[in-house]
Amino acid sequence: MQYLCLIYAAENAGPQRGDPEFGEFMQGYMTFTQEVQASGAFVAGDELQPIATATTVTMENGKLETRDGPFAETKEQLGGYYLLDCKDLDEAIQYAAKIPSAKHGRVEIRPVVVFE
């Protein structure tokens, strides 16, 4: 099964670029990515640009509406994701727990719909 692990955190939480701990933090991501690639679980994964760059689009009554900013103004924002192929939810949970941002944010695990 494929699971999308959505990484949520406040943008000012955890090590920031320029902090002495930032290098170690990024190293944690590299190590994790290598681990899921080596185990075959990795399907995709990316970091997203900050929410200041977000645009939200909707079609209201056939008319395109665009809005500056993310879908919901919450403290914790979607900052990146991994798409992982796992045996079951237990395996997905174990991987999600290793994502470095889980220490200061949250990871939402969503199973991906499979059309048969």
Add this chain to the structure above:
Amino acid sequence: MMPPLSLTQSINSIVREDWGRILASLTKSLGDLGLAEDSLQDAVEIALVKWAEQGLPKSPAAWLITTARRKAIDSIRRDQIFTRKQSEIAFLTELEHSESEIDMDALPDKRLELMFTCCHPSLAEKTKVALTLRTIGGLTTEQIAKAFLDNPKTMAQRLTRAKHKIKLAGIPYTIPDKSQLPSRLSDILGVVYLIFNEGYSASSGSNLTRVDLSEEAIRIARILHSLMPEEAEITGLLALMMLHDSRRYARTDETGQMVPLEQQNRNRWDRSKITEGKELLAYAMDQKAIGPYQIQACISALHCEADNWVSTDWSQITVLYELLLRMTPSPVIRLNMAMAISYSQSTTAALEILDEIFPQLETYQPYYALRADLHMRQGDKAQARAAFEKALALSENNAERNFLKAKMQAL
């Protein structure tokens, strides 16, 4: 002798006895709890008609599982175009090659796997409780709803949503690996103890139509104990519940009022339950893996051994609470420890602890009840009265309120 049961009742009780075993086995082979439950439910409905006409089969459980499997095949065939699941096809092939007669003794017991599914950390607490009672305990949705004073429709929706999540999110039907096992097992024990406590606090309501949740929790713990006899905390929890349950008939008086441990008629304690609880506890301690449930069972056993409240071995109980506190720090445990200390050391020492935990227990009724008791024993009537009043204001239950009022009047 048992009172004569109607045929429907006796069929229902046979079904309930084997429900968990059959459902777990079907779920494991189908890889789908919802489908397994629907098929088994269909088989039960057929059984109610057929057994009434033709009498009980030689092995009702084997009959039910065979019929449920056939029902499952029917429904897989019906839906085959839409869902072509590898596991279900494998199950069909396996069935086509299997013998017609099922030997229940040879059927692997998969209830533990199902139990881990039902108590998965990704499910809400109340859902875990309901699922466990439905799948392992074999209670009907109506019975569970009634036990929790819930609307049957809401409860049915909760169970349906849970089965959907299990299927779609890929919650496995497996025993977790060694690294996860301790925490997952403690999740299961938490659910079982929650069921027990729900029954324990509700039983004073003396509503005869409600299922006895305490008995149900003990039954589930017995199943767990038989499946993992070497797990000391499972045995510890079973012992703890047996020891608590031994006081069932002393806990309320003729009018249904709560009687605190301190004032219970100890002749009304169930000696056979105490004996069994203590034997189980000794067996658990032999495994040399101490844990919170075993410690609580030790404390309960010490109460059971005492002739009266004052002569209880309070110094040993104090030591046990200290140990418990180190494993699971909590202000409520400190409160209980303060009570033990008020007898093993002094009321002054106990009040010192109460001062320390005040910020965490500011709105906790038993905190003020103990504070009142300590002041009363010190002869400080004014402070005792003030604490009683706070306790009364926080009390949500009539029996408790009457008890507090009586104590306050005795001042």
